[in-house]
Amino acid sequence: MLTSLQEGHLEEAKKHFNESLKFGSHEEKFSLAEELHHLGFLEEARELYENLLMYYPGEGELIIELAEVLVEMDLEEEAIEQLSHIEENDISFPRALLLMADLYQMQGLFEVSEQKLLKAKNLLPDEPVIQFGLGELYSETGRFLEAIRFYQQLIENGTTEIGGTYIHQRLAEAYSVGGSFEEALAHYEKALEEHLEINTLFGYAFTAYQAGYYETAIEKLVSVKELDPDYHSVYLLLAKAYEHEEELDESLNVIREGIKQDEFNKELSLFGGKISLKLGLDKEAEKFLRDALALDPGYVEAALLINKLFFTQDRYEDVHEIAQMLTAEGEEEPQLTWDLAKAYEGLEQYNHALKQYRAAYTYFKNHEEFLTEYGQILVEEGLRADAIEIYKQLLDMDPSNDEWQDLIERLQD
Secondary structure (H helix, E strand, O other): OHHHHHOOOHHHHHHHHHHHHHHOOHHHHHHHHHHHHHHOOHHHHHHHHHHHHHHOOOOHHHHHHHHHHHHHOOOHHHHHHHHOOOOOOOOOHHHHHHHHHHHHHHOOOHHHHHHHHHHHHHHOOOOHHHHHHHHHHHHHOOOHHHHHHHHHHHHHOOOOEEOOEEHHHHHHHHHHHOOOHHHHHHHHHHHHHHOOOHHHHHHHHHHHHHOOOHHHHHHHHHHHHHHOOOOOHHHHHHHHHHHHOOOHHHHHHHHHHHHHHOOOOHHHHHHHHHHHHHOOOHHHHHHHHHHHHHHOOOOHHHHHHHHHHHHHOOOHHHHHHHHHHHHHOOOOOHHHHHHHHHHHHHOOOHHHHHHHHHHHHHHHOOOHHHHHHHHHHHHHOOOHHHHHHHHHHHHHHOOOOHHHHHHHHHHHO
């Protein structure tokens, strides 16, 4: 059958399969099932294992092999049902517990998965695969201190790698998420000594950034970019690291480079706008921010930043356009309401301005700058009683402000 499959003679292979199923020895059936499983002929492998189980009911190894086939066929419930038939005194029982734990973890049933793993650990306390399974489970569920304990046990017992996963890398991630950056960096270094892998290198850089070691972060991020220019996550973090080092030109160059690689990344465009403003490149900042809004018309942070730029240029119509666009997207951001009030005021549409100031008042009634602006327009529009109330609020916030006290007295007179 295997020869026929290699030669592409599927009908002939099917005939040989049926002959093997009927006349093959148990050893031949088991061997063929393993080969077919490996080659991806899952239905045939399943049929052979089920055939063998008629002769060896409850045989743990056969059930596990069948369960693994069922998992690959996306029949997890059937796999669990099969595994539940393995007796506790079967030599394969701990392996069955591990497989069931994996299946329950895939289904999000973490407590059941933990029960299976702990039961397996009671049977085989020093088995590295079980310790690793517990570490992975606790890491996935955010119980990082417990995950660290099991990863540490593995390393202390001389196990630094399981199934292509490096334990120092897992420890580094767990320490990093928990905020223990120094410990994380030490394990990232060991992980990279064992195996240079781009995700580990990026994790090292990200942790160094979080710890405030921006030069180290830059060094590692540049290495990531050189290894794989398509690694999109590197560009924004590298630009931010350069900003912390006050290398703004480098930061902006990285953003430009990143957008060439990932033109639909609105966060890159937003950050490009921020850096351009710091460098006094207003036209480039506007382009970055308009690009961000083109990618996401409801992008509040980009809208607020471009409005700040427009206010410095007295471009009230543009502020109005941006605010209206986000309103159309269903965004209800108080700062946009305040922006719209100032825009209407700049356009000398005072009734509209007052309406927006009143709408924003609920959110900014304890904000000195807002109250000052609101009070001024109330005075200008002759709404003295309302203005007095606003300036009394300001005076409560700063009783030593003689200017506001004088203004209240003049308004009352």
